[in-house]
Amino acid sequence: MTEHIPVARLFRSRAAGSEKVAFIELFFDLVFVFAVTQLSHYVIEHLTLIGVFEGLLMLMAVWWVWIYTTWVTNWMNPEVGPVRWMLIMLMLVGLVLSTSIPDAFGDRSLQFALAYILMQVGRTVFVIVSFRRVGDPEGALNLARIAIWFIYSAPFWIAGAILGGDLQLALWAAALGIELFAPAVRYWVPLIRATPIESWQVLGGHMAERAGLFIILALGESIIVTGTLFSRNEITPSSVLALLAAFVGTILFWLLYFSHGAEHGHRFISSSQQTGRIARLTYTYLHMLLVGGVVLVAVGDDLVLAHPDDPLDTTTAAIVVAAAALYLLGNLLFKRSIGRPWLRSHLMGMAALTALFLAWPAIPGITPLAITWIVNGVVALIVVIDEYVWPVNDDDDDDEPAQEAAHAVEN
Template sequence: MSEGHGAQGSSKNRSLLRDQNGHVPVSYLELFFDLVFVFALTQISHLILETMSWQGLAEAAIAFSAVWLAWIYTTWAANWAEPERLPVRIMLICVMLASLIMAVVLPHAFEDKGLIFALSYVAIQVGRTLFMVYVMYRSEGGNARNMLRIAIWFMTSAVVWIAGALLAEGWDRFWWWLAALAIEYAGPFALFRLPFLGRSTLDDWSISGHHLAERCALFIIIALGEGIVVTGGTFAGQAFTATNLTAFLIAFSGSVLMWWIYFDTGARRGSDRIEHHSQPGRVARDAYTYLHMPIVMGIIGGAVADEMLLAHPDHHASRALVAFTCGGMALYLLGVGQFKKGSSTHLRFPLSHLAGLSLFGWLATYAWLVPLPALLFGSLGVAVLLLVAVWEWFSLHGGWQERLERWRKKA
């Protein structure tokens, strides 16, 4: 994250920065850049499916946390740097290449490819941030100090990343890398405080809220698209039977409903709030940098559950299927609900999402104790999402109030 830029400096110096006075569009290069992360999310879901253990799940969580930070910090950088300028374009392409390498070795990051994974990740975070120090220094002088603080934080965590890759493996490497991520996730809350360099302030993080909101919404599309790819790829390799078709429709319906729950009102309200907030940096940090993580993690969990359902639609729902379906959807509703709460003037968690959380908890408990046919279990999960979507639709569009008033008049 970086500070906003002022009106000081020559036009030549400012040429690597976007004009923040008007609408900041999402560039085609940013959309191209995102394609790498479709592959990265697919790698994470495959890692979970192949290991299917607590250790594999923990390793996938570390990998996702790194992938998310690489993406979101690059999005912050692209909020200021102009992707149409050649140096910025080269920087984004280099980050894209390093991200692709990181995604390729991701399934073996806790085995023999740990050093490649760590070096790729460190190159992304440190290299991009130092580039932004240069951009900000040439354009604003003193405002580059904020980017320098961030670079030093990343350099500190880089030591832990590389040490973990060189000195440990498996669970031991997990704890090293968890410590590295703790440093990086604590940075924005600590305002990147450093001795002699001071700390940043939220008022310094003047950004284009609409651009960041749109970029995060596009990442949600990426995550949902990864689920569609998994669903379509699995179904394409199966016989076209009624059972397989039913499982396919259940998986597809779940993806559609997750899209609906986020994009019907949440994305627009979030964009409006950050665009008009007095401290857009605070909203960007809380609502987008952090609260979108459980949303994407929930989508990944749902994609894993869909692949398990499609693989064995004629079996009873396994405990793994129950855990990933209910756990993934609960995580998704919790994240979206918190995001909508932060985007609302009423600051209340949506009642529809709270009901969905309760129903998924009940469904998980029942299916854990009483084996249910997989298709029935999957249908019940979709029914919960449908209830949430319909409930929110009518509550926000006045449908319940109008129907209740008409019923009262008839009575």
């Protein structure tokens, strides 16, 4: 007979202190450092509206692989041999996925599609088998629903890769749309219906920490991109100021997320009775906006470092301003979803960035370097306002806005 693996060994304990992120999870993230770098370079090299859309679509796919794996390691014990080897195999296939990104809308489209499908379906099947081995048929059924949705989207990925051209983008967008829609309807499948929300309970501290680590990973990739370009360029006052602007922007982005939001999110989800609902909205969906903003920042920093003193063009202005605006929007929605009020500083910041983008053609002699520092000034002002002018008490989790947000998220 096959040995019956105890739940306590194959799955995480739900006892206090079991939320720690394992070293193998950090090791697993290395592949995604490479993937995010590849995505930044892809957008830089395909700097058209279609190219940016392609890059963001692939970024969402990479995020989708990563966040589903994070859900799995929230349930399962990554220190156990079978789970550890599952992560290692995902790393290998993830490396294949990452290496295909530069030509994913060309000769390596099928490589990208097959690697993506294998990671999503293969990991899900592994968890189904694991649930069955520990005698949890309901858990296995829940994961079977997820597998069905991935299998349903797979033909769109494959057909897009085979057909190529404009159809590829449309079919891949459809495939990703199917997968993004699935959690919203709790993986409803005819006859076996939807997954009960109670089965989505997670270790909130682990989920919050993993999401924060991915933000750090993305911010670190921005530093890698700018540092690499600076090392290859001639050192001039303008290039030094451009490097400093990129570094200051990264610090400001870090402060926006980690000064109050990350820790408050950790406490909010950990104390909630509906951790699955919060994890779905806050850490599965809304963090895509944050990661997208960070990747666009890396692209903007590259453009500014390459030509800091050239006349500002529409593309550079759009990337630099949109990156900060998207990141602000992500922070605003993230903080609202974990019990904060609608932060006036973030709303004012997005309004100021919109006005800047509309007004820059009328500013004489404006350069990429200048607009980067202006954007940094707007973000710095938001950080100062949040810290000193309109601070929100992180220790007060019982205020009315927090209760309203909690009710909205959990119902």
